[in-house]
Amino acid sequence: MRKIRNLMFAGIAAVSLTACAGGAGTQETAETQEASAAETQEASAAETQEASAAETQEVSVVGDTAGSYTVTDVRGEKITFDAEPQRVVTVEKPLPSIYYAIEGATDNIVGCNPSSIKAYEESVLRFMYPQLENAATDWCNTDSTVNLEELLKLQPDVVFIYSTDEQEIEKMESAGLKVVALRSAELDSVKENLQIMAAVCQEEERGEELVRLIDEQIAEVTSRLDGVAEEDKPSVIEFYSDMNVSVSQYDHWMVPSGAHNPASGLTGKKTEVDMEQILLWNPEIIYIGNHSDLMPSDLLENKQEGRDWSVVSAVANKQVYKIPIGAYRWDPAGVETPLMVKWAAKIQYPEIFADMDMEQEVKDFFEIVYQYELTDEQVSEILDNRQQ
Known part of the structure; x- marks a missing residue:
């Protein structure tokens, strides 16, 4: 049995987007997260x-x-x-x-x-x-x-x-x-x-280290988005299945990645909507979850009978994405939520995260968390193979 006693914290520095500089930076990140949570x-x-x-x-x-x-x-x-x-x-x-x-x-x-x-x-x-x-x-x-x-x-x-x-x-x-x-x-x-x-x-120490890693990696993203005003956040929806959209089901990644979810004012964790509602929201980015059989091409190529997706902003601008699967599905809360947050943030704010290499982020994360070295082909399977 392989026993993992300690995380390679030297490796964490390699995957960090920004270094946390002193107590003031830590306090600022915490305040950002608290403010974001309060709003949502x-x-x-x-x-x-x-x-x-x-x-x-x-x-x-x-x-x-x-x-x-x-x-x-x-x-x-x-x-x-x-x-x-x-x-x-x-x-x-x-x-x-x-x-x-x-x-x-x-x-x-x-x-x-x-x-x-x-x-x-x-x-x-x-x-x-x-x-x-x-x-x-x-x-x-x-x-x-x-x-x-x-x-x-x-x-x-x-x-x-x-x-x-x-x-x-x-x-x-x-x-x-x-x-x-x-x-x-x-x-x-x-x-x-x-x-x-x-x-x-x-393996109590291992559990504590994994929890710290999750918090630190998400904070790397939220600290960069600290100056983004609420009205400047992109309008984003996730389809849980067909026309079933997330209301608060996926706040754990939507909020820290800087997404504005127009469905957040509805009740429940997720809810069924019709095409009229989608057109009213006119989202800038659409994510398709892993419990849905839909693929980006279904919307981008207007394959669904009775629904005209071509007039929706996300479709017109080819901003439709299938959420990746790493060691497990990325959209539910899990060990790989930091990767989901980073991946979404890079899509939503390409200029702010222009220096972030998602392929390397995934490789480094898997090596630290799972102590497994992914091949380039496996990284491509995670990030690219489902975007058709």
């Missing part, structure tokens, strides 16, 4: 994130007797392990890539969500983590419903699942399985999950 989120959402951040700092590992240790999950439940789990099951879609960032390419994941394998087959993770192909998927549906009988056959030492799947958690715990509940959706939740999963793997 309701007070209740801010309170939720603050609570989540506080909980993230409270992730604890308590050593017990004879090498055993106890980890506290997001429910406040304490789970005791006699040794580091060797047979791991991940119920939720993005978790294999998070586990990989902590532990590297091991045989430990014996079961995962079928959608995790679909993303794996579409991503460079298939080169990085070939062992994942052997993980069983017949014990779980894509909606995270667990077939307990099939799961028990895998004899897992631990099962990672989101705390919102309460019925599945109760079912598994009643069968005597060790279940570690994680938090879903937000970037703060991803950082908390990193620390909890790292604690289970007895």
Whole structure:
């Protein structure tokens, strides 16, 4: 098993867009992020994130007797392990890539969500983590419903699942399985999950380093956009699927990348809209998410019957992009959110980020986070192959 004890912080300097110069620069970046968050989120959402951040700092590992240790999950439940789990099951879609960032390419994941394998087959993770192909998927549906009988056959030492799947958690715990509940959706939740999963793997320092890296790399972008007025931000929408657009679902990358989302005034995390609404918004940039079968050519070549995309600014100016897949999909909050933020910022502000080489950014990030050296062809697969 490959153990990763420390991030190569010398490498972080190589991927930095700008160096943080002293406490004043750090304070300025923090103020920028706070102001941006205040403009895009309701007070209740801010309170939720603050609570989540506080909980993230409270992730604890308590050593017990004879090498055993106890980890506290997001429910406040304490789970005791006699040794580091060797047979791991991940119920939720993005978790294999998070586990990989902590532990590297091991045989430990014996079961995962079928959608995790679909993303794996579409991503460079298939080169990085070939062992994942052997993980069983017949014990779980894509909606995270667990077939307990099939799961028990895998004899897992631990099962990672989101705390919102309460019925599945109760079912598994009643069968005597060790279940570690994680938090879903937000970037703060991803950082908390990193620390909890790292604690289970007895790699607490690794988890803390990954969290710091995520924050630092996103701050590199927000610090450059500090002087951009709200009215000067480009109008941007993301299609989650067909005509289903993000309202607040992807604020974790839209806000720090300096995007103005005209759908942000609507209710919910995402919502269905019609062509009339798109024409009213007339977005300057359109991103197509990874849960959508649409490709840029569908809009750029006006392939959809009954919809005239040619009059939309983003289409007329060929500013339609399919969001990349790295080790996992970039649009949901995840380990690679800093790359999503940088990629979008370079599209939205080509002059400000003219010196940013996304190919090198991706290579450096993967080497630091996954300790994997991408080939030029693999980088092209991430950034270019889906832009047709």
